[in-house]
Amino acid sequence: MATAASTTTGGGGGLSRSASAIVAVTESGQHQLRIDGYSHTLDVPTGSDIKSPPFRVGGHSWRVCYYPNGLSSAWSEYISLFLRLDGGVPEGVWARHTFSLLSSEGKPPVPYFTNTGKRIFTDWGTSALIRRSELESSEHLRGDSFTIRCDVTVTKEIQTRSVDVVVGAGAAPPPPELHRHLAGLLATGEAADVAFEVDGRTFMAHRCVLMARSPVLHAQLSGGGGGGSTIAVRVEDMEAQDFEALLRYMYTDSLPEMGGEQGEAAAMLPDLVAAANRYGMERLRLLCEDRLRELVDARTVAAILAFAGEHHCHGLKDACLRFLSDPENLREVVKTNGLEHVSKSCPSVLVDLIAKLAAE
Template sequence: MPPLPAPPCTTADVCTTTRSAIVAGTVTGHHLLDVEGYSRTKELFPNGTYTNSLPFTVGGRSWHISFYPNGRNPGSADFVSIFLGLEIDQICAEPVAARVQFSLIDRARKPVPSHSRATELHALFHSTDGFAFGFPQFIKRADLENSEHLKDDRFTIRCDITIAKKLRKERRRALSRFVDVPPSDLHQHLGELLASKEGADVTFHVTGETFQAHRGVLASRSPVFRAELFGPMTEGGAAAVVEIDDMDGQAFRALLGFVYTDALPEDMTPEEEAVMCQHLLVAADRYGMERLKLVCEDRLCRHVTVGSAATILALAEQHRCHGLKEACFQFLESPAVLNAVAAAEGFEHLARSCPSLVKDLIFKITDC
């Protein structure tokens, strides 16, 4: 929030403005608990028994998550129970005021709203009495087992912790603000220019669809467009016509949208986003648009599944996407997941087209 301007001084007064602040800060952090071999955990831990995560640190204190695959007590025998506690060796002179949220994570690595549970701020955490806070009935086992979030006998729970810091007071320099500068709206104006086609001087024919755009904007965003539209073989003032027969119209529309607004479409489902980002990654590499390529690479890291891993890994190798390649390797570390991917459509093509990549994958998993 911007500081409020000081009240005006009269000509007869000497105006002195001072400022102080009361600061009620917080420390936040989160931990991801992956449960692999869920069916086996149900056999190993009957009702009332649990296993702990490895310890992790938030707010200078060491915590753990307790996982009860068959519930914490008889009343929660049909549920998965989840609790957060302090490590036993933590010495707390004062209770820890913390807000805790547990969330089931979907395949796009986002919390599932219907399976997210949170506390309010409470000073309830003591290491001396072994107290832990959580939810005996976090999620019904039948709901988990029938959902898409349990994939290949594995799922992920995210624990977000917010810890209240001690209240402090501090002196601040009083600043006056006379002008509020709004955030940049350049992308909005350029998006409107693309939509209006006003002044457009280049036409693209893309597999039966026609698009109009502005050579200057395209050239400023892509060295390939610059060479194609302003190269020595083009006529300076003539409207250019470009034929593109290896990209579908929907992908090219998204490509143009990114050129003008630096953003991807917002109304895509996760499945549509996964497909679109594969097409756009290829286009970004072709047109030398490094930022778009990185945006697609980042989003595809969230869409690596048994059905898509082979295709995405091949894309990562062919277009030199090192981060995406590592994300695929990490997904394939589990032997059960690797076997499922090897049996899925697309793996044979990967083995034929990128044999060295499959060899690297085997060596990496063997080392793990």
């Protein structure tokens, strides 16, 4: 980030102060690629790759390209690995990324390659991630399987903005950076000492951050570990993408970008409400409720109302009842059999609706 300030002196001797900031906006993400049946992938010829399914970070689609016998004959003793910009962007994308190998014993990931920040047009990576002989004798390969983690940070845009001038100082202080630094710590897993197993995926995190953010995790993690050891925690009844969003909130105090599809938001937000209740995070629950209120319409109100009743989300429930108190809205909901859904899943909510309509 860069800042600039200017001052002008008028004819009357007064001093005018102004300041601006140039801010690089970034977004980070993580993708894990598990190689099952490693020995069988060695049948792939040198120079040929196996691509991961696409994943999105920073508004772009990416793939990890795995060359089990190297990028070329010069690297045939190595595993080559590249991050590919799916589809390509003519002007390229500024991004930095790290390839790490995960331990089967839940230890912090070991970085093997880091791109410190390049404009990626097609792909960028390393021809010599690790010698196959080294991998085969390491703790990373267990049961003919190993896992690669790719951490990606994309510079999405560079903004300029006016900032307040601090009286008596030459320039205004820069915007807060704590959330960005903590997001980077989560993305790299550096100094992580907790390994969460969720829905077949491993998430590395930092006990001190988790204990500060959640009273439930404070009770669960206090007294554990110590001496540099990693605490292993298995999380049941939660999808990996929901736990990933929960962790990101703990580190950045922000919800994930939901994009333009309401269906995507409606699918994740209720799960985050349940996670907030599970871990005693009241602010997260209220933020998710606010987002869900924005999604209330004739198509979604029945499901959201039933959810609000089940999870005791009183503000969200009131918002749904207010929506249904409009006769036109109510008629649209009846057409979709929404009230029938509510009467079966949460009949007490229907009683509240009738009481509200009767009082008006």
